[in-house]
Amino acid sequence: MFTELSVLYAKYRPEKLMEHLKLFWQRVNIPKVIKAAEQAHLWSELVFLYIVYDEPDNAALAMMERLGDWDHDQFKKVVVKVANMEIAYRAVSFYLARQPNLLPDLLAALTPRLDHGRVVKILQTEDHLPLAKPYLIATQKLNLAVVNEAYNDLLIEEEDHVTLRSSLETYDQYDAIKLAKRLENHELLEFRRIAALLYRLNGLWEESLALAKADRLWRDALETAAASKEVSVAEELAGYFVSIGNKDAFAAILYVCFELVRPDFVEEMSWRFGLSDYSMPYKLQLQRDQSTKIAALEKEVKELRTKTAEKEPDNEPSSLMGSGLGQRLMIGGPTGGPPFMGNGMPNGGMMAQPTGFY
Structure with a gap:
């Protein structure tokens, strides 16, 4: 009954159909009523039916193709749910043509699902990149080359050198x-x-x-x-300053590139071009650094000698008794012969027989 009443409203009393659907959409055969609304060119009712029937793709297409009175909030809620992302990119082009002031809000809603490179290409093709400046700023945190380059181009066009450098x-x-x-x-x-x-x-x-x-x-x-951290670059620039007569800049580079310019180079420039007054701070600092390094080296050598002396063993000769504590000495015979063995006799206890008595 509710379905047939909806069809009759669509044919004969279209002004009452929307109110009827809002009250009884759960009790009607939605596909049948969708067909009736489409035949009667009731686009607002058609979009409502697509939304309650959970068809965001068809709802978004119907809104872009057929609606005259635009409801941006409703479309934004629908387009973020579409399964076919081609509809979302089509929506970007649609907004560029029909609703350009609302484009940043649409892009903000779609940002998590968009291919940013494709969106930037669409914007550049239509020559409407400035409209999407908030979108570019929001997506630059992803550090994508296509977004960075598009945003940098926009800043160059606006002559905003401060933001561009940043x-x-x-x-x-x-x-x-x-x-x-x-x-x-x-x-x-x-x-x-x-x-x-x-x-x-x-x-x-x-x-x-x-x-x-x-x-x-x-x-x-x-x-x-x-x-640069390169000696050749620093000395070439120092020579350039000397050649143009910029003595202050020559003194400055000796300070900024103190570790890069060589002392002999500085001495040569000072001697040839009379720059002793400008190079004197460099020379004094160089002498101070050398004195500090020599003092630190002497201190290190002294500490090393002290540690070495503490680790060296006692080199004094030890006494015989001191070296034989706890050990039995093997003492040789009175004539330096073999040691006594066993019973105190040499040669294992066998005494040599005397000759000439018998």
């Missing part, structure tokens, strides 16, 4: 060399500094120093030389 230093999955080549000719100085940073982080010292020299960013150059 992103590059925090998440390392991206093509650093490609990005550095893109930024090294950027019109803004801060982006060229980021390019130098990327070269430094990837061990390309010459490229990083070349950008720093071109923009006269001496601090960045000093940090690159110190990060």
Whole structure:
């Protein structure tokens, strides 16, 4: 009875069908009523029946294809349950075309189930990447290359160099060399500094120093030389500072790269270009370090000698009695012959016969 009444409502009194279904949907033959609602083009009722019949895939498709009045909250609850993820990706494209302002909320609901690379590709194809900025920020914690690169591209477009530097230093999955080549000719100085940073982080010292020299960013150059841990890089930069007459920077590199520049190199530069006043702090510190090392070495040698002396055995000669305590001495005969044996006679007790008496 409830099923037939639903069919009649769909045909003759469609305005009463939704109220009837909300009250008695558990007592009707839902597939039959679905067919009747579809024939009568009652899309809201059709979606309701799909939802209560636990068919989220059909409900989501019906909402995207047929509903005029959009209920975002209802669709969001339905689309997160779909079994076929193609419907979810179709929903992303649908929102880009019909509900762009609601796209971030939809992506936030679908994030755990989405293939982020595919979503980013859809957004880039439609040229609507800025709409998904909250989604990119939320998913960047996964440190995926496709998400990082998309977010970095968006920050470059927005000229947000502060956030871009933070992103590059925090998440390392991206093509650093490609990005550095893109930024090294950027019109803004801060982006060229980021390019130098990327070269430094990837061990390309010459490229990083070349950008720093071109923009006269001496601090960045000093940090690159110190990060290289290479004598040749530090001394080449020191020679460059001398060649351009930047004495202060020469003194700075002797401080920053103290362990990398060689003393003979510093002496030569000081002598040839009159930089004794600028290199004197380096020389004094070098002498102090050498004195400290020599003092520590002398202390170590002294302690080692003390420990060695304590472990050495007593070398004084021991007395005969002292060495034979607890042992019987084997004393030889008066003429150095064999020892007495048995009854005190030599040669086992057999005395030699005298000759010439008999």
